[in-house]
Amino acid sequence: MTFEFRLPDIGEGVAEGEVVRWFVAEGDTVQEDAPLVSVLTDKANVEIPSPRTGKVLKLYAQVGEKVKVGGLLVTIDAAGGPAGPGPASAQPGPAPAAQGSATAAPPAAAVSATAGAVLASPYVRRLAQERGIDLSTVRGTGPGGRVTEADLAGPATAPSPAASPVPAPRPPSPGPAEAAARPAVPAAPLADVAERIPIRGLRGKIAEHMAEATHRAAHFTYVEEIDVTELVRLRDRMAKHVEKQGTKLTYLPFIVKAVVAGLRAHPRMNSTMDDAANELVVRSAQHIGIATAAPEGLIVPVVRNAGTKSLAQLAREIQDLAERGRAGKLQRAELTGSTFTISSLGALGGVLATPILNYPEVAILGVHKIQRRPVYRSDGTIAPADLMNLSVSLDHRVLDGYEGAQFLATVKSYLEDPHQLFAELA
DSSP states (O other): OEEEEEOOOOSTTOOEEEEEEESOOTTOEEOTTSEEEEEEETTEEEEEEOSSOEEEEEEOOOTTOEEETTOEEEEEEOTTSOOSOOGGGOOOOOOOOOTTOSSOOOOTTOOOSSGGGSOBOHHHHHHHHHHTOOGGGBOOOSGGGOBOHHHHHTTOBOOOTTSOSSOOOOOOOOOHHHHHHSOOOOOOOOTTOOOOOOOOHHHHHHHHHHHHHHHHSOEEEEEEEEEOHHHHHHHHHHHHHHGGGTOOOOSHHHHHHHHHHHHHHSGGGSEEEETTTTEEEEOSSOOEEEEEEETTEEEOOEETTGGGOOHHHHHHHHHHHHHHHHTTOOOGGGGSOOSEEEEEOGGGOOSOOOOOOOTTBSEEEEEOOOEEEEEEOTTSOEEEEEEEEEEEEEETTTOOHHHHHHHHHHHHHHHHSGGGGGTOOO
């Protein structure tokens, strides 16, 4: 019998997923629990198994296409199985009328006639106000009828019930002389195009996330120069002991511990922004995101409860997350929930960068390469030193530059005297 399989709920807050890969084709036979489709959501690939054994009759989404939770993915001829849609394929619909009620409740996607009751983020509301759009006339295509930015640009607006039936006046058509003065110019073909690359999959998610961060937050960056001469010596001494356990000791675990110390001293830096409620949510635990380059783009695996872990534990976990991230083997839970992010390119770190916030976080640290240069000492002598720049980008809506400077001064003190890191209480 034919079985309809729809995209299941694959995580809290996930409204849709992008089809990255089909493991089957129409006409194939698939076994129950065998890989069926890989779906991308929140930078994590989720491999969904087949719910039935049978023949694949039809695939309803192409690679690169986005499917909402509850959207139809595939029909399977599940011989001997139950007929029709199963529990995973139930569609949300209108609520039944209450007993004694004259009418049924409106569908979940219905939009209220007043703009104040329309489901929309503060950013979308601001855009609508700037563009002179009455949100009560816009049909939302987001979860639960939420109005998205795309809805403001598309043909989703409907006439307001109170609108006048008289059509709006149209601008006068140009006369013959004016039209002749402005002849239509056909678009010239691009003869030198080497390749067209679809912006989808992980790169598409990165594009969406970066655009949201820059549109919502007011970015501000503060920079400090750090003398890490003693840190270089300490890391070199410790590395041979840690690496006996099969773990490479980089500077990143030291930086994570220094950041944890800074976040404890300045807890507002360890926050996320709830724009819907217009509230800064200060977090009590330090979940540190580590920006990592993967073959398909930048990912941010999360070291949870970093403040409770030793230097060796941090080194092992960072290495493990990076290796599995590059191999595409991280779970969604390992890529979400960070409270502060560190972005480092290691030896390619350059002199200075202004990293974009990992929204909804309100601060991110940029780590740059260590260079040996001559410096003036307090006693008037010149001596070689290992120097590094750190930059912290802030959401200036909720954090002032002075607060960011205080945080970076704390981080600097721990990195310039790294022995303090081992006195830091968990």
